[in-house]
Amino acid sequence: MSEQETRITILISGNGSNLQAIIDHRPLLPHNARIVRVISNKKSAFGLTRAANANIPTTYHNLISGKYIAKGEKDEAVVQKARSTYDADLAKIVLDDKPDIVVCAGWMHILAPSFLDPLVAANVPVINLHPAKPGAYDGANAIERAFADFERGALPDNKTGIMVHYVISEVDRGEPIFVREVECRAGDTLAELQERMHNEEHDLIVKGTGEAISRLWKERAEAAAGTSNSS
Ligand code: GRF
Secondary structure, three states: OOOOOEEEEEEEOOOOHHHHHHHHHHHHOOOOEEEEEEEEOOOOOHHHHHHHHOOOOEEEOOOOOOOOOOOOOOOHHHHHHHHHHHHHHHHHHHHHOOOOEEEEOOOOOOOOHHHHHHHHHOOOOEEEEEOOOOOOOOOOOHHHHHHHHHHOOOOHHHEEEEEEEEOOOOOOOOOEEEEEEEEOOOOOOHHHHHHHHHHHHHHHHHHHHHHHHHHHHHHHHHHHHHHHHHO
């Protein structure tokens, strides 16, 4: 009997080099991993082309497309309501594919409870790649901010880092799965640091995804064993 597959949905916003790393190393992932869909919130994201080249279905889902909110909307209450509806619809798009896990690989949109709650209810873990160590440089432009600190001698041990972590509603604060330090070297340019960080990311996103899949199936096996023991 062939092993049950692990269905992965990947969320992206840009170049998709981390998506490419997962596509390229998918045969090495545990539990018969398959990427069932790539979703981008940016129409021009090159990651959509990478997915199409690998025959992976794609969906473009954008907040400021007229469906949810007009460009330049300033009313905070209107923005919040639109974000919440957008995220609820994102959850529906994702869950329609019955994924086992969601991987944010360069997804530049903060996921609201209206996305995360239905995923939790469906027992689908969401993991994210972030180019900083836990608690350092949460949010956007983490590499640039670490490099600026390095240049003014304010980066502890001259090290920044990357992590793959579970996603919770507090941005970049979910439980880390893997953390890796990345050294800033004297004479580094920002571009050199970015390249070193991205090379490490391409390795860690694959390992982090594999680890999250392994944990998922272990938990399922334990839950099944618990159920059969108690019956
Ligand atoms: C990565 O540096 C990731 O950590 C950050 O956005 C970048 C995405 O790169 N959140 P890519 O689109 O995977 O090439």
